[in-house]
Amino acid sequence: MSPHTTSRLAGRSEPDTRANPTVRLVPAAVALVLGGVSVLLLSSVHLTQGTADVGTLDLVRLALGGGDEGVARVLVASRLPRLLAGITVGVALGVAGAVLQSIARNSLASPDTLAVNAGAHLAVVLSAAFGLSLATGLPLLDGIGTLSVAFTGGLAAAGLVLLLSAGGDAAPTRLILAGAAIALSLNALTMLFLVLKEQETVGLFAWGSGSLVQIDLDAVTRTAPVITLAVAGCLLLARRLDILTLGDDTASVLGVPVRRTRLLATLLAVLLATSAVTLAGPIGFVGLCAPAIVRLLGARIPHLHRHRLLLPLSALAGVLVVLAADIAVRAVMGGQAGVDIPTGVITTIAGAVLLVWLARGYRDSAPARQPPATHAGTVRGRRAVAVVITVLSALLGGAFVAAMLLGDTSVLTGDIVNWLRGSTGPSLTFVLDQRYPRVLAALLAGTALAVAGSAVQAVCRNPLAEPGLLGITAGAGVGAVALITLIPLAGVWTMSGVAGGCALLTFAAVYGMAWRGGLDSHRLVLIGIGIWMGGNGVITFLIVAFDPWNTAKALTWLSGSTYGRTPAHLVPVAIALVLLVPLIALAHRELDLLGLDDDTPRVLGVRLERTRLVVLGATALLTAAAVAAVGVIGFVGLVAPHMARALVGSRHSRAIPVAALLGALLISLADTLGRTVIAPAQVPAGLLTAMIGTPYFVWLLWRSRARAAG
Amino acid sequence: MWGLGQTDVEGLTTITDDNVRFLYSASDGTDVFADGLRDNPIWKSLPSVRAGHVHRMTDGIWTFGGPASSEQFLDELVSVFTS
Numbered sequence: 152m153s154p155h156t157t158s159r160l161a162g163r164s165e166p167d168t169r170a171n172p173t174v175r176l177v178p179a180a181v182a183l184v185l186g187g188v189s190v191l192l193l194s195s196v197h198l199t200q201g202t203a204d205v206g207t208l209d210l211v212r213l214a215l216g217g218g219d220e221g222v223a224r225v226l227v228a229s230r231l232p233r234l235l236a237g238i239t240v241g242v243a244l245g246v247a248g249a250v251l252q253s254i255a256r257n258s259l260a261s262p263d264t265l266a267v268n269a270g271a272h273l274a275v276v277l278s279a280a281f282g283l284s285l286a287t288g289l290p291l292l293d294g295i296g297t298l299s300v301a302f303t304g305g306l307a308a309a310g311l312v313l314l315l316s317a318g319g320d321a322a323p324t325r326l327i328l329a330g331a332a333i334a335l336s337l338n339a340l341t342m343l344f345l346v347l348k349e350q351e352t353v354g355l356f357a358w359g360s361g362s363l364v365q366i367d368l369d370a371v372t373r374t375a376p377v378i379t380l381a382v383a384g385c386l387l388l389a390r391r392l393d394i395l396t397l398g399d400d401t402a403s404v405l406g407v408p409v410r411r412t413r414l415l416a417t418l419l420a421v422l423l424a425t426s427a428v429t430l431a432g433p434i435g436f437v438g439l440c441a442p443a444i445v446r447l448l449g450a451r452i453p454h455l456h457r458h459r460l461l462l463p464l465s466a467l468a469g470v471l472v473v474l475a476a477d478i479a480v481r482a483v484m485g486g487q488a489g490v491d492i493p494t495g496v497i498t499t500i501a502g503a504v505l506l507v508w509l510a511r512g513y514r515d516s517a518p519a520r521q522p523p524a525t526h527a528g529t530v531r532g533r534r535a536v537a538v539v540i541t542v543l544s545a546l547l548g549g550a551f552v553a554a555m556l557l558g559d560t561s562v563l564t565g566d567i568v569n570w571l572r573g574s575t576g577p578s579l580t581f582v583l584d585q586r587y588p589r590v591l592a593a594l595l596a597g598t599a600l601a602v603a604g605s606a607v608q609a610v611c612r613n614p615l616a617e618p619g620l621l622g623i624t625a626g627a628g629v630g631a632v633a634l635i636t637l638i639p640l641a642g643v644w645t646m647s648g649v650a651g652g653c654a655l656l657t658f659a660a661v662y663g664m665a666w667r668g669g670l671d672s673h674r675l676v677l678i679g680i681g682i683w684m685g686g687n688g689v690i691t692f693l694i695v696a697f698d699p700w701n702t703a704k705a706l707t708w709l710s711g712s713t714y715g716r717t718p719a720h721l722v723p724v725a726i727a728l729v730l731l732v733p734l735i736a737l738a739h740r741e742l743d744l745l746g747l748d749d750d751t752p753r754v755l756g757v758r759l760e761r762t763r764l765v766v767l768g769a770t771a772l773l774t775a776a777a778v779a780a781v782g783v784i785g786f787v788g789l790v791a792p793h794m795a796r797a798l799v800g801s802r803h804s805r806a807i808p809v810a811a812l813l814g815a816l817l818i819s820l821a822d823t824l825g826r827t828v829i830a831p832a833q834v835p836a837g838l839l840t841a842m843i844g845t846p847y848f849v850w851l852l853w854r855s856r857a858r859a860a861g
Numbered sequence: 862m863w864g865l866g867q868t869d870v871e872g873l874t875t876i877t878d879d880n881v882r883f884l885y886s887a888s889d890g891t892d893v894f895a896d897g898l899r900d901n902p903i904w905k906s907l908p909s910v911r912a913g914h915v916h917r918m919t920d921g922i923w924t925f926g927g928p929a930s931s932e933q934f935l936d937e938l939v940s941v942f943t944s
Contacts, residue, residue: 202872221874224902229871364869367901490869 178452179460186467190238193474197237198230200481202490205230232365237473237494239371240363240427240434241441243378245469246462247423248438249445250385250416253392253458257326258446259509259677261439262424263502265330266308268433269337271425273344274304280344298377298429305425308337309417315849328615328673329852331680335785336845339838342710346834361434361495363477374430381423382466388416389458396456434473434495435688436502441469443505472498484696496692503685510677511664536799536809543812547594550816554590554823555583559831588721589713593822593836594815595724596777597787598732601814603773604788605795605807606735606766609742613675614793614851618774619785621679625686626657627778632690632708636697643779647723651775657682658771683785690783711784711837713822720780727776731769732811738766739803746801784837786844787814793847817843870903879908882941888920916941 199207209222244262251260251267262268278300312333316326365371385392391412394402403409424438445464449455455464476497481489531539556562560582569575570583600618607616618624630653631646638645661682665675690708698704707714735742741762744752752759777784795810818836821843825834885894894915898904909915918937923930 202868203874205871205874221906224906225871225874228901228903229869367897487868487872490867490872 179454182449182452182464183460183467186464186471190467190470190474193471193478194234194238196478197234197474198226200478200486200489201225201230201233202486203229228367229365232368232371233363233477233489234474235368235371235375236363236365236431237477238470239375239378240431241437241470241473242382242466243423243427243469244434244437244473245441245465245467246382246385247420247427248440248469249442249458249462249465250392250420250423251438252442253396253461254413254416254420255326256396258443259327259439259506260330261436262305262420262427263334263433263436263439264327264506265312266334266337267305267421267424268428268435269334269341270308271301271305271428272433273308273337273341274300275429276341276344277304280347298374298426301425301429302422305421305428306418308333309421313417315853325673325852328676328680329849331677331684332845332848332852335683336841339710339841339845343834343838343842346832346838347829361432361498362493363431363434363473364490370430374426377426378423381419381426382462384419385416385423385462386459388412388419389462392416392458393456432493432495435499435684436506437469437472437498439502440472440498440505441465443509444468444472472501476501488696492692492696496688496695499688500685500692503681503688507664507678507681507685510674510681511667531799536805539798539809540812543809543816547812547816547819550819550823551590551594554593554819555586557823557827558582558586559826588716588718589822589826590819591721592713592716592724592780593818595721595728596781596784597791597815597818598811599724599728599773599777599780599814600784600787600818601791601795601810602728602732602735602807603770603777604814605792605803605810606742606770607788608792609746609803610763610766610770611675612746612748615673615676615789615848616679617786617789618770618777619683619783619788620676620848621658622661622682622686623654623658623679623771623774624778624783624785625683625690627651627654627775628708628783629653629686629689629693631779632693632704635704636693643719643723647776647779650779651772654771654775654778655768657686658767662767687783707782707835709783710835711782711840712825712833712835713781714833714835716780724776724780727773731773734769735766736804736807738762739807742766742803743801781818782835782837784818784840786840786848787817790840790844790847791817793851870898870901873907874903877908879912879914881909881914883909883915884918884937884941885915886918886920886922886924888922892917 199205199210203225205222205225210226213222213226247267248261251262251265252258254260255265275297278297312326312330315333316329391402391407394405394407395409395412397405399409402412427434442461442465445461445468446455449464452460454460473494477489477494480492480494480497484492552564555567556564562579562582566575566579567583570580575583603618604616607618607621608614627650631650634641634646634649661675661679665678667674687709694704694708741752741757744755744757745759745762749759752762774788791810791814792806794813795806799805799809817840821836821839825836825839828834887894894904895917904910916937919933922933922937924934
């Protein structure tokens with residue numbers, strides 16, 4: 152087909168496509184040159200930073216022919232490898248992001264939001280943990296081995312996401328929600344294996360956040376050819392990708408093999424992203440940011456939708472993002488920070504901000520008019536409800552006893568009786584004195600999160616709402632970690648207060664940003680997930696920058712754990728439960744009505760806004776109290792209410808108590824398992840709940856897809 | 862003085878005393894100093910590396926251990942400084 156046909160079709164927004172093409176190419180060339188010059192500038196700044204005492208003056212002297220051997224050695228053996236790693240990763244992720252966004256026709260698609268990075272990372276960690284990597288001793292073969300393992304993992308994750316969101320055509324937000332959820336659960340699995348197989352995975356931990364530290368040029372020289380070939384492949388597909396953006400039907404009418412093109416482009420993008428992962432670990436959100444920056448800055452560049460221009464510009468933007476992040480952290484915090492703080496943490500925080508900003512304007516092309524989202528569940532008789540509550544209470548009692556008995560030291564029930572009487576020996580007393588605050592923390596926090604989840608789902612009329620998914624737990628976590636980093640001796644009460652304030656602020660921010668003349672439930676959760684990821688980035692940053700060797704802090708705040716809890720930690724959550732659960736329980740009739748629609752409660756005389764505000768405030772405080780007790784645990788507030796509704800129906804007078812029991816049971820079991828299976832090491836409870844919670848979340852998404860289709 | 866810290870290759874250039882003994886542990890099987898850094902110009906030019914003061918500790922000495930580990934570690938130190 153002739154190029155003229157394409158440009159006429161592609162350029163609906165620019166009627167004068169037949170103007171002299173050379174004139175219109177000038178801005179594009181200017182953009183490419185400007186991008187290239189910025190990369191050169193940032194690169195030269197990048198070279199002046201590092202842990203050795205080699206600064207700008209030394210490098211200038213070296214360039215002028217002077218300078219000593221030491222400077223040259225540092226330049227060649229340390230500065231250049233790091234710079235080249237950054238450039239390679241930036242190119243790969245920038246192009247991968249642009250291609251994925253074109254295929255998905257979704258500006259939120261990226262290697263991160265489609266779980267490619269998380270899948271690749273998990274695959275590499277798994278192969279290291281189980282010694283699957285073929286340690287042939289030949290660097291080239293080892294490199295190919297690692298790359299193919301990462302590629303398989305990334306491809307599998309992307310395939311799963313695309314399958315679950317049914318191609319992502321019907322509702323683009325669902326694609327991103329499924330991707331983000333799967334990425335979160337894959338990250339939880341990765342963390343789990345890092346904890347389980349500590350010996351085999353040493354060194355992979357820091358790599359987990361994406362670090363540019365290189366010990367030589369080998370890794371870069373092994374990866375660069377693959378990335379060059381893949382970028383060239385993408386450029387060869389550029390024309391087909393241009394046409395594909397017009398829609399599948401148009402494209403196939405114009406003779407483009409749609410499925411083959413899409414498959415090829417996906418494979419190339421996954422190859423690019425996973426090569427970047429093998430080189431530097433998952434450097435977050437570069438693939439999301441780079442094309443977005445190109446679109447923002449390049450609004451005036453004609454032909455930007457042409458992939459032959461878009462892809463190189465995205466590559467340049469990717470390089471700029473990576474280098475800017477690496478330069479910024481070292482400029483602000485000194486050369487040593489370049490080793491301590493993984494570059495990926497910085498790009499993740501920046502990327503999460505961008506994700507939230509992009510998500511604000513998001514509307515599903517076909518707004519799925521959601522029926523009363525909290526599905527009616529099963530209606531059961533009074534006796535059935537009594538049976539459910541009795542059985543759950545018995546199970547919870549059993550879980551409590553098991554939690555007290557099991558752990559790194561198993562005790563007998565008789566020991567507990569003696570301990571209660573105060574007649575155990577010193578070692579048993581020590582074990583049980585350590586254990587009971589953890590057991591209680593799990594029970595109380597589980598109850599609080601489950602009740603909070605029930606209330607949020609009713610008020611937001613959104614089956615996917617959950618304190619974690621709305622970013623509230625992460626917000627509270629950021630507040631708490633910032634406080635204990637600044638004032639290590641801050642008491643539990645100050646911490647709970649600050650966490651509570653931050654939880655309220657975060658929730659107000661998420662709700663306010665999602666509200667645009669109506670509350671699209673997917674948009675709300677999307678913004679919440681953005682805040683969650685950004686919050687986790689900030690927490691990681693605070694820990695690695697200021698307190699990297701504090702295991703208790705890392706476990707609690709990065710994955711949610713009862714590690715190192717003392718009785719004092721229990722008081723705020725206990726008080727919050729005593730005060731706020733009755734408040735929410737009293738409003739159970741109003742919650743039932745709120746779950747229907749906005750009009751019915753008004754007609755029946757419910758003061759809608761006030762009820763909403765009171766319940767949501769109570770929810771945020773409950774969440775914050777739970778966070779102060781066990782750190783950032785997600786998904787419990789999602790799973791427990793849904794299970795409760797399935798068991799006893801959606802009336803809140805019944806669902807809330809059942810959800811509370813289930814929440815307590817869930818975290819208690821997760822905590823006991825985590826304390827026992829690899830004792831004396833620990834699996835944080837939050838990792839296990841994420842593993843149960845994510846499949847549940849994905850299943851809910853899948854079900855809502857089926858309903859939208861039917 | 863003691864403590865934990867991490868650094869990259871160029872961070873080692875701050876160690877300029879050739880009398881420094883460099884001990885490392887590679888019990889997990891990967892010997893980054895013998896394999897990864899062997900050809901690195903910065904590493905090769907470090908004064909203590911040039912003087913041959915790099916020692917791989919006997920596998921299994923636990924640097925975070927108790928009295929028994931400390932004893933093994935002290936023996937190791939003696940053999941390093943008297944060799």
